[in-house]
Amino acid sequence: MPISSILTVTVPVADQERALGFYARVLGFEVRTDNPFPMGRWLTVAPKGAETTLLLASWFPDMAPIGGLVVGAPDLDALAARLQEHEIAFQGPSEEAWGRQLLFHDPFGNGFVVSQA
16 A cells, blocks of 8 residues: 655754744744653644644754755745744745745754745
8 A cells, every 4th residue: 555645754853842942933833742752752843734743853863964854835035034033044035946945954954945835
């Protein structure tokens, strides 16, 4: 039977509480799960209404940051203003052959490509 969906993507973070602050406060993600786990917390976040969640995992200290996780946003100018307000470095928004995009990294080096949706 073929795979029908992507449920969760593991995002390596050094500090789950700091990561939660970034993803919830800066990006506006909602907490989907926050449960005790033998190696920390099973802490997942996602944009409101999204099916796929991000697992903010601190128990993989040797895992390299993710590069190029592609997400969508309806207003890249508003996102740029929000990132600037929180002193998060970013590139763009820029016009590309495939549409508008903005690039940024979370505090742990995970890279995001945001396409205007």
